[in-house]
Amino acid sequence: MGAGQTAEEFRAELRAWLEENCPQEMRGGADAEDAICWGGKNWVFTCDAQKVWLERCAAKGYTVPTWPKDCGGAGLTRDQEKIFHQEMARIDARTPLQSFGIWMLGPALLHFGSQEQKEHYLPPIARGEVRWCQGYSEPGAGSDLANVQTKGEDKGDHWLVNGQKIWTSYADKADWIFALVRTDRDASKHLGISFLLIDMTDPGVETRPIRMISGISPFCETFFDDVKVPKHQIVGTENRGWDVAKYLLTHEREMISGGGQGLAGGRALGAVLAETMGEDGLIDATLRADAMRCEVDALAIGLTLERYKDQSEAGQGAGNASAMLKYMGTELNKQRHELLMSAGGSDALEWDGPLGNRAGDWLRTKANSIEGGTSEVMLSIVSRRVLGLPG
């Protein structure tokens, strides 16, 4: 992709590349949990096509299209990114790779990391070689995240880390963890936290899976017992990890809001419902009315994500947009899945029944308004920072 290429030239070139390089098996049907590659040393490719698709995209920088080229991306502009998503959607191509590294750590490193750190940590994320998990929450630090107690003692060239994290999604499958660790016990709670990068294979790191209501075990308890973390594995300044943590959360929230996963760009709810109930099935007036309302909201929330992206490209800060998007997107997603269950009737009540994992998906969405900060916490952020009401 040459500089000075017009949008249409870029589109034509991309379209041709996608036609030639996206395997048929990687078009459509991304329903199963492992249909989209999460990468990492423990990843088992579901088929050759999944591996080929990842490798081809990674070579072009298309797993992280907007990241700079020296960080494993394709350096696309905002307009090119829009075209990229349109062309991917046109052939219903699966996302080649998804991960916390892409959604969360990457943006934080791009913002706070040293050049050395960016070049060291980002390309393996882009190639799907290293999978990251997020060590924020602890038993006593959920909504009150700054209350983390996992401690890091200064031992000269390293920190000695001890403590426990909980709800660590995919900790048992991840290669590395980014963790909030208290490195100054005397400072006030927001000012004594450091953002550390820890190798999950280090001695003293242990994970214990927790089973979720949807039947699977995606999250874990994570224990640190005298884990040595070299000093260079810190992002940002010592004891100022809260700034990094908050910045990362805005990206996490945007991702969870669903905007990033084609909530509006994806298939219309009505079409999905009709599929279940048959063409004339959508006659239940209540269901239809609720579905219409959801569709209206989904489209408008999708546009809002676009608007915020356009605004930030134009240098107009979008303020506390991520809290708003997260709240609206996740509450809507829960409603959508309620409707899908309702449309499925008794067929939706079986594990792996006629509708596949619909019940599991439905149950999983209940976490959307909890993970990454609860809906109540999002509303409090809006209330305080946007409306200026007393915190």
Added chain:
Amino acid sequence: MTKLVMTEEETMLGDMARGFLDGAAPVSAFRKLRDAGETHDAKLWKEMADMGWAGVLVPEDQGGSDMGFAAANVIAQELGKTLVVSPFLSTAVMAATALRQVGDARAKGALAKIASGDLTYALAIDEGIKHDPDATAMEAKADGNGFRLSGKKTFVVDGAMADRLLVLAKTAEGLTLFDIPADRAGITRDASNMIDARDAARITFEDVEATGEDVLGQVDSAMSVLKPALEAGQAALAAETAGLAAGAFGMTVDYLKERKQFGATIGSFQALQHRAAHLWCETEVTASAILNAGRLLDSDPDNATLAVSLAKARATSTAQLAVMEGVQMHGGIGMTDDFDMGFYMKRARVVAEWLGDYGYHAEKVAALRGF
């Protein structure tokens, strides 16, 4: 590629409009009109025309400012914030858009007069309690070289004072749009006593004569002229509605910071904080839908239906929530006529119905999304 971001010109237009309206048409001006039983402010409309607002969609050749639909939305939104009474929607947005589809000498003459503020229009479309142009029953019977119109129209916004009417009627093979003076023989206009204290009328047509000259566009194909006009109107009305919601919301947040109970400002109570925050989220999402509608009307007007209906549906539900919460969070004072919130509530109910309610537009969205 169109961007969902306000351009510098749009921001300036909005700021300028706000500045002007805060001086010339604050809510207190509306209250004065209402108390005097008036539904039109001729001086204000003339000033708006001088600023190019009446001609916002009129080509420069006819003396308009031709700023486009997104700009019209910006103006409408500011009008909504302080409940400004004007024929902006029916005349400057809808009639101008309809006339522009035709563009013959007569239409050009009318456009020039709209731009200068010397001609107002009302759209006589609805006959039943809900907006439904396709269900038009009023007939225009062929009579010699012309037509005879007989029937009843209702909820004709600005219908009591408008100089001319755009009348939708059934002809032999379809629907036809007529552009006739409002005082033509056989027309009886009854001003409705509206809850929002605005001009709306029930209009009876008794054997009203119309010639071929009075037809706007082609006989039997009203929609090629009317559809773009209605969509422009629906988008601008959505913008006005969003402005109204913003106005009510602003008053409410101010009150949360001011009113004390239990020794604290009521805005320190989390139950109210979260409701106010939710409302803000709704207004943000609606703002995107409105900006998008303006962009599509300007860039791809033939394919703007989804965007327009989305904006109108979202604005309607957001404003209704804003005024309900507005009254509730003000407590007793919110229920008093002396306080402005009631004006917002009544206006929100009227704009919810005008040009299609939530269900009408949600159905359009659903149909276009393959339900």
